Amino acid sequence: MREAKAAAERSREWSRLLAGRDPSSVYGIQMFGIRREQGRLAELAPAVRALAVSDSSAAWRPWLAALMAELGMIREARAELDRIRAEGLDTLRPALWLASLTYLADVCSTVGDAGMAKLVYAELLPHSGSSVMIGHAVACYGAADRYLGMLAATFGDRERAGVHFEAALALDGKAGAATWVAHTAYEYARLLREGGSADDARRADELLAEASELAKRIGMGALLERIHPPGGPVAAPSGLSPREVEILRLVARGLSNRDVGRTLSISEHTAANHIRSILRKTGAANRTEAAAYAHANGVIAG
Numbered sequence: 235m236r237e238a239k240a241a242a243e244r245s246r247e248w249s250r251l252l253a254g255r256d257p258s259s260v261y262g263i264q265m266f267g268i269r270r271e272q273g274r275l276a277e278l279a280p281a282v283r284a285l286a287v288s289d290s291s292a293a294w295r296p297w298l299a300a301l302m303a304e305l306g307m308i309r310e311a312r313a314e315l316d317r318i319r320a321e322g323l324d325t326l327r328p329a330l331w332l333a334s335l336t337y338l339a340d341v342c343s344t345v346g347d348a349g350m351a352k353l354v355y356a357e358l359l360p361h362s363g364s365s366v367m368i369g370h371a372v373a374c375y376g377a378a379d380r381y382l383g384m385l386a387a388t389f390g391d392r393e394r395a396g397v398h399f400e401a402a403l404a405l406d407g408k409a410g411a412a413t414w415v416a417h418t419a420y421e422y423a424r425l426l427r428e429g430g431s432a433d434d435a436r437r438a439d440e441l442l443a444e445a446s447e448l449a450k451r452i453g454m455g456a457l458l459e460r461i462h463p464p465g466g467p468v469a470a471p472s473g474l475s476p477r478e479v480e481i482l483r484l485v486a487r488g489l490s491n492r493d494v495g496r497t498l499s500i501s502e503h504t505a506a507n508h509i510r511s512i513l514r515k516t517g518a519a520n521r522t523e524a525a526a527y528a529h530a531n532g533v534i535a536g
Contacts, residue, residue, distance in 0.1 A: 295331035296337035303344040303489035304456070312345050318348055323357060332361070334369045338455035339381035342388050343421075351388035358382055362398070365405065376414025380421065387425050395425055416448035416457060473515055479533060481508045485521055486528040 297312035300424060316325070318338070326334040335358045342351040361378035368375060383398030399422035406414040419441040426438035439496040449457040474482065485493045509521070518524040527533075 242493050243428050254344060262432040270438070278467070293326065293334075296326065296334040296341070299341045300337035302488075303341045306484075307488050308345055309493075311341050312347070315341060315345065315347055320355075320512055323353060327399050328329060330368060332366055333375070336366055336375050339385050343384040346388060348389040351385040355382060355385040355389070362385060363401065363405070365409065365411075374411070376417065379405065380414060380418045383418070383425070385491050387421070392425060392428070393414040396422070399425065412448050413452055413454065416445045416452070416454060419445040419448075474512065478508055480514050481505065482516075482524060482528050482533055485512070485531070488525075 251407055295314050295318050299311045299318070302308075302311040302314065315338075335354055338350065338354045339358065341347070343355060358378060362382055364378055366375040366378050366381070367373075378403035379398040383395045383402060384396035386398060388393075399418055403415060405424070406418060423438040423441040423445065426434040426441070429435075445457065446461050448454070449461065480498070481494055484497060489497065491505045491509065492502045493503040494500075494509075495507045498505070509524075512524060513519070513521075516524060516527045518527050
Protein backbone atom coordinates (compact mmCIF):
# COMPACT_ATOMS: atom_id res chain seq x y z
CA MET A 235 0.00 0.00 0.00
CA ARG A 236 2.94 2.36 0.54
CA GLU A 237 3.91 1.83 -3.09
CA ALA A 238 0.35 2.58 -4.21
CA LYS A 239 0.31 5.83 -2.24
CA ALA A 240 3.68 6.84 -3.70
CA ALA A 241 2.39 6.13 -7.21
CA ALA A 242 -0.70 8.27 -6.58
CA GLU A 243 1.53 11.10 -5.35
CA ARG A 244 3.72 10.86 -8.47
CA SER A 245 0.66 10.80 -10.71
CA ARG A 246 -0.70 13.95 -9.08
CA GLU A 247 2.56 15.79 -9.49
CA TRP A 248 3.09 14.71 -13.09
CA SER A 249 -0.46 15.65 -14.02
CA ARG A 250 0.01 19.09 -12.51
CA LEU A 251 3.33 19.66 -14.30
CA LEU A 252 2.54 18.14 -17.70
CA ALA A 253 -1.13 18.96 -18.14
CA GLY A 254 -1.33 22.16 -16.13
CA ARG A 255 -4.66 21.05 -14.61
CA ASP A 256 -5.75 20.50 -11.04
CA PRO A 257 -5.54 16.70 -10.50
CA SER A 258 -7.28 16.78 -7.10
CA SER A 259 -10.34 14.78 -8.16
CA VAL A 260 -8.24 11.98 -9.67
CA TYR A 261 -5.95 11.96 -6.64
CA GLY A 262 -8.99 11.87 -4.36
CA ILE A 263 -10.39 8.77 -6.07
CA GLN A 264 -7.04 7.02 -5.87
CA MET A 265 -6.45 7.88 -2.22
CA PHE A 266 -10.00 6.87 -1.31
CA GLY A 267 -9.26 3.42 -2.73
CA ILE A 268 -5.97 3.16 -0.86
CA ARG A 269 -7.38 4.32 2.46
CA ARG A 270 -10.33 1.99 1.99
CA GLU A 271 -8.06 -1.02 1.60
CA GLN A 272 -6.00 0.05 4.60
CA GLY A 273 -9.13 0.25 6.75
CA ARG A 274 -8.56 3.92 7.49
CA LEU A 275 -11.92 5.41 6.53
CA ALA A 276 -13.34 5.55 10.05
CA GLU A 277 -11.86 9.00 10.72
CA LEU A 278 -14.10 10.37 7.97
CA ALA A 279 -17.35 9.40 9.71
CA PRO A 280 -18.19 12.85 11.16
CA ALA A 281 -17.55 14.51 7.80
CA VAL A 282 -19.65 11.87 6.06
CA ARG A 283 -22.59 12.61 8.32
CA ALA A 284 -22.30 16.33 7.57
CA LEU A 285 -22.01 15.67 3.82
CA ALA A 286 -25.09 13.46 3.89
CA VAL A 287 -27.10 16.39 5.23
CA SER A 288 -25.63 19.21 3.13
CA ASP A 289 -24.84 17.69 -0.29
CA SER A 290 -27.77 16.82 -2.55
CA SER A 291 -25.68 16.03 -5.65
CA ALA A 292 -26.77 12.71 -7.18
CA ALA A 293 -23.26 12.02 -8.48
CA TRP A 294 -21.87 11.69 -4.95
CA ARG A 295 -24.56 9.41 -3.57
CA PRO A 296 -23.18 6.00 -4.61
CA TRP A 297 -19.77 6.93 -3.19
CA LEU A 298 -21.39 8.34 -0.07
CA ALA A 299 -23.51 5.21 0.42
CA ALA A 300 -20.46 2.97 -0.04
CA LEU A 301 -18.49 4.98 2.49
CA MET A 302 -21.34 4.79 4.99
CA ALA A 303 -21.66 1.04 4.53
CA GLU A 304 -17.92 0.61 4.96
CA LEU A 305 -18.07 2.55 8.23
CA GLY A 306 -20.95 0.48 9.57
CA MET A 307 -23.48 3.30 9.11
CA ILE A 308 -26.03 0.83 7.79
CA ARG A 309 -29.20 2.85 8.30
CA GLU A 310 -27.68 5.86 6.58
CA ALA A 311 -26.44 3.69 3.69
CA ARG A 312 -29.93 2.23 3.25
CA ALA A 313 -31.40 5.73 3.25
CA GLU A 314 -29.01 6.77 0.45
CA LEU A 315 -29.98 3.68 -1.56
CA ASP A 316 -33.63 4.61 -1.12
CA ARG A 317 -32.94 8.11 -2.43
CA ILE A 318 -31.10 6.73 -5.45
CA ARG A 319 -33.89 4.23 -6.12
CA ALA A 320 -36.53 6.97 -5.92
CA GLU A 321 -34.69 9.23 -8.37
CA GLY A 322 -33.67 6.39 -10.70
CA LEU A 323 -30.27 5.14 -11.80
CA ASP A 324 -30.35 7.29 -14.92
CA THR A 325 -29.48 10.35 -12.83
CA LEU A 326 -26.04 8.80 -12.30
CA ARG A 327 -25.17 8.23 -15.96
CA PRO A 328 -23.65 11.68 -16.66
CA ALA A 329 -21.01 11.15 -13.95
CA LEU A 330 -18.65 8.19 -13.42
CA TRP A 331 -21.31 5.65 -14.32
CA LEU A 332 -19.27 2.46 -14.00
CA ALA A 333 -17.76 3.59 -10.71
CA SER A 334 -21.25 4.33 -9.42
CA LEU A 335 -22.37 0.80 -10.27
CA THR A 336 -19.46 -0.74 -8.38
CA TYR A 337 -20.11 1.40 -5.30
CA LEU A 338 -23.79 0.46 -5.42
CA ALA A 339 -22.87 -3.22 -5.72
CA ASP A 340 -20.77 -2.93 -2.56
CA VAL A 341 -23.62 -1.25 -0.69
CA CYS A 342 -26.28 -3.71 -1.86
CA SER A 343 -24.11 -6.59 -0.68
CA THR A 344 -23.43 -5.00 2.70
CA VAL A 345 -27.01 -4.02 3.55
CA GLY A 346 -28.71 -6.93 1.75
CA ASP A 347 -30.89 -4.88 -0.62
CA ALA A 348 -32.04 -7.56 -3.11
CA GLY A 349 -34.29 -5.23 -5.10
CA MET A 350 -31.59 -2.68 -5.82
CA ALA A 351 -29.11 -5.51 -6.44
CA LYS A 352 -31.25 -6.74 -9.34
CA LEU A 353 -31.36 -3.25 -10.88
CA VAL A 354 -27.60 -2.76 -10.61
CA TYR A 355 -26.92 -6.30 -11.87
CA ALA A 356 -28.86 -5.63 -15.09
CA GLU A 357 -26.83 -2.46 -15.75
CA LEU A 358 -23.48 -4.07 -14.96
CA LEU A 359 -24.03 -7.38 -16.78
CA PRO A 360 -22.84 -6.08 -20.21
CA HIS A 361 -19.40 -5.61 -18.62
CA SER A 362 -19.07 -9.26 -17.62
CA GLY A 363 -15.72 -10.67 -18.74
CA SER A 364 -13.94 -7.30 -18.51
CA SER A 365 -12.13 -5.26 -15.88
CA VAL A 366 -13.64 -2.13 -14.37
CA MET A 367 -11.55 0.89 -15.30
CA ILE A 368 -12.52 4.20 -13.70
CA GLY A 369 -12.07 7.24 -15.93
CA HIS A 370 -9.00 7.38 -18.15
CA ALA A 371 -6.82 4.93 -16.21
CA VAL A 372 -7.62 6.73 -12.95
CA ALA A 373 -8.16 3.47 -11.07
CA CYS A 374 -8.80 -0.21 -11.79
CA TYR A 375 -11.41 -1.94 -9.63
CA GLY A 376 -10.80 -5.46 -10.90
CA ALA A 377 -13.14 -7.83 -12.72
CA ALA A 378 -16.74 -6.72 -13.18
CA ASP A 379 -17.71 -10.32 -12.47
CA ARG A 380 -16.77 -9.92 -8.81
CA TYR A 381 -19.41 -7.23 -8.41
CA LEU A 382 -21.87 -9.28 -10.47
CA GLY A 383 -21.23 -12.25 -8.18
CA MET A 384 -21.87 -10.13 -5.08
CA LEU A 385 -25.10 -8.80 -6.59
CA ALA A 386 -26.32 -12.26 -7.61
CA ALA A 387 -25.56 -13.57 -4.13
CA THR A 388 -27.54 -10.67 -2.66
CA PHE A 389 -30.68 -11.47 -4.63
CA GLY A 390 -30.31 -15.19 -3.94
CA ASP A 391 -28.98 -16.72 -7.18
CA ARG A 392 -26.10 -18.73 -5.72
CA GLU A 393 -25.36 -20.69 -8.91
CA ARG A 394 -25.03 -17.55 -11.00
CA ALA A 395 -22.94 -15.88 -8.29
CA GLY A 396 -20.50 -18.82 -8.30
CA VAL A 397 -20.06 -18.59 -12.07
CA HIS A 398 -19.25 -14.89 -11.80
CA PHE A 399 -16.78 -15.41 -8.95
CA GLU A 400 -14.92 -18.12 -10.87
CA ALA A 401 -14.70 -15.79 -13.88
CA ALA A 402 -13.41 -12.96 -11.68
CA LEU A 403 -10.73 -15.15 -10.09
CA ALA A 404 -9.53 -16.20 -13.54
CA LEU A 405 -9.44 -12.68 -15.00
CA ASP A 406 -7.84 -10.97 -12.01
CA GLY A 407 -5.39 -13.83 -11.56
CA LYS A 408 -4.31 -13.58 -15.19
CA ALA A 409 -3.89 -9.81 -14.79
CA GLY A 410 -1.85 -10.22 -11.62
CA ALA A 411 -4.38 -8.08 -9.72
CA ALA A 412 -3.69 -9.56 -6.28
CA THR A 413 -5.85 -7.00 -4.45
CA TRP A 414 -8.94 -8.02 -6.38
CA VAL A 415 -8.12 -11.73 -6.24
CA ALA A 416 -8.14 -11.35 -2.45
CA HIS A 417 -11.52 -9.63 -2.46
CA THR A 418 -13.05 -12.16 -4.83
CA ALA A 419 -11.70 -15.09 -2.82
CA TYR A 420 -13.29 -13.64 0.31
CA GLU A 421 -16.68 -13.00 -1.31
CA TYR A 422 -16.68 -16.44 -2.95
CA ALA A 423 -15.85 -18.07 0.39
CA ARG A 424 -18.81 -16.29 2.00
CA LEU A 425 -21.07 -17.71 -0.67
CA LEU A 426 -19.71 -21.25 -0.35
CA ARG A 427 -20.03 -21.27 3.42
CA GLU A 428 -23.77 -20.89 3.00
CA GLY A 429 -23.87 -24.03 0.85
CA GLY A 430 -23.48 -26.47 3.71
CA SER A 431 -21.66 -29.28 1.88
CA ALA A 432 -18.25 -30.60 2.93
CA ASP A 433 -16.79 -29.78 -0.49
CA ASP A 434 -18.06 -26.20 -0.27
CA ALA A 435 -16.60 -25.84 3.22
CA ARG A 436 -13.18 -27.08 2.09
CA ARG A 437 -13.17 -24.76 -0.91
CA ALA A 438 -14.25 -21.85 1.30
CA ASP A 439 -11.38 -22.53 3.71
CA GLU A 440 -8.91 -22.56 0.83
CA LEU A 441 -10.24 -19.28 -0.52
CA LEU A 442 -10.17 -17.60 2.88
CA ALA A 443 -6.58 -18.72 3.42
CA GLU A 444 -5.63 -17.26 0.04
CA ALA A 445 -7.47 -14.00 0.76
CA SER A 446 -5.83 -13.70 4.17
CA GLU A 447 -2.32 -14.34 2.84
CA LEU A 448 -2.72 -11.78 0.06
CA ALA A 449 -4.29 -9.20 2.38
CA LYS A 450 -1.41 -9.52 4.86
CA ARG A 451 1.19 -9.24 2.12
CA ILE A 452 -0.40 -6.20 0.50
CA GLY A 453 -1.48 -4.43 3.68
CA MET A 454 -5.26 -4.67 3.23
CA GLY A 455 -6.32 -3.92 6.80
CA ALA A 456 -10.04 -3.63 6.04
CA LEU A 457 -10.22 -7.05 4.39
CA LEU A 458 -8.16 -8.65 7.15
CA GLU A 459 -10.66 -7.33 9.69
CA ARG A 460 -13.49 -8.99 7.77
CA ILE A 461 -11.63 -12.29 7.55
CA HIS A 462 -10.48 -12.16 11.18
CA PRO A 463 -13.05 -10.02 13.02
CA PRO A 464 -11.71 -8.27 16.10
CA GLY A 465 -13.13 -9.31 19.44
CA GLY A 466 -10.36 -11.13 21.21
CA PRO A 467 -8.46 -9.74 24.16
CA VAL A 468 -6.95 -6.33 23.51
CA ALA A 469 -4.45 -4.51 25.67
CA ALA A 470 -6.28 -1.43 26.90
CA PRO A 471 -4.05 1.64 26.33
CA SER A 472 -4.40 4.87 28.32
CA GLY A 473 -6.13 3.06 31.18
CA LEU A 474 -9.28 2.36 29.16
CA SER A 475 -11.64 -0.16 30.70
CA PRO A 476 -12.75 -3.21 28.66
CA ARG A 477 -16.13 -1.51 28.15
CA GLU A 478 -14.44 1.66 26.92
CA VAL A 479 -12.33 -0.35 24.46
CA GLU A 480 -15.54 -1.93 23.17
CA ILE A 481 -17.18 1.47 22.77
CA LEU A 482 -14.08 2.99 21.17
CA ARG A 483 -14.22 0.28 18.50
CA LEU A 484 -17.80 1.30 17.70
CA VAL A 485 -16.91 5.00 17.65
CA ALA A 486 -14.08 4.20 15.22
CA ARG A 487 -16.64 2.52 12.95
CA GLY A 488 -18.61 5.77 12.87
CA LEU A 489 -21.50 4.87 15.17
CA SER A 490 -23.35 7.69 16.89
CA ASN A 491 -24.05 7.72 20.63
CA ARG A 492 -27.54 6.41 19.93
CA ASP A 493 -26.22 3.61 17.73
CA VAL A 494 -23.61 2.68 20.33
CA GLY A 495 -26.35 2.49 22.95
CA ARG A 496 -28.53 0.29 20.77
CA THR A 497 -25.65 -2.00 19.88
CA LEU A 498 -24.64 -2.52 23.51
CA SER A 499 -28.14 -2.29 25.04
CA ILE A 500 -27.26 0.75 27.13
CA SER A 501 -28.83 4.20 27.20
CA GLU A 502 -27.64 6.96 24.91
CA HIS A 503 -26.76 8.97 28.04
CA THR A 504 -24.56 6.13 29.36
CA ALA A 505 -22.86 5.81 25.97
CA ALA A 506 -22.15 9.56 25.98
CA ASN A 507 -20.61 9.34 29.46
CA HIS A 508 -18.32 6.51 28.34
CA ILE A 509 -17.26 8.45 25.25
CA ARG A 510 -16.43 11.55 27.33
CA SER A 511 -14.26 9.33 29.52
CA ILE A 512 -12.56 7.86 26.43
CA LEU A 513 -11.78 11.32 25.06
CA ARG A 514 -10.34 12.40 28.40
CA LYS A 515 -8.16 9.29 28.83
CA THR A 516 -6.86 9.25 25.25
CA GLY A 517 -6.34 13.00 25.01
CA ALA A 518 -8.53 13.08 21.89
CA ALA A 519 -10.30 16.37 21.21
CA ASN A 520 -13.18 14.78 19.33
CA ARG A 521 -14.52 11.53 17.85
CA THR A 522 -12.36 11.87 14.74
CA GLU A 523 -9.20 11.97 16.82
CA ALA A 524 -10.50 9.08 18.94
CA ALA A 525 -10.98 6.99 15.78
CA ALA A 526 -7.44 7.81 14.66
CA TYR A 527 -6.18 6.87 18.15
CA ALA A 528 -7.97 3.52 17.90
CA HIS A 529 -6.19 2.67 14.65
CA ALA A 530 -2.80 3.89 15.84
CA ASN A 531 -2.95 1.91 19.10
CA GLY A 532 -4.21 -1.41 17.75
CA VAL A 533 -7.66 -1.18 19.32
CA ILE A 534 -9.07 -2.26 15.97
CA ALA A 535 -7.42 -4.06 13.07
CA GLY A 536 -6.00 -2.07 10.16
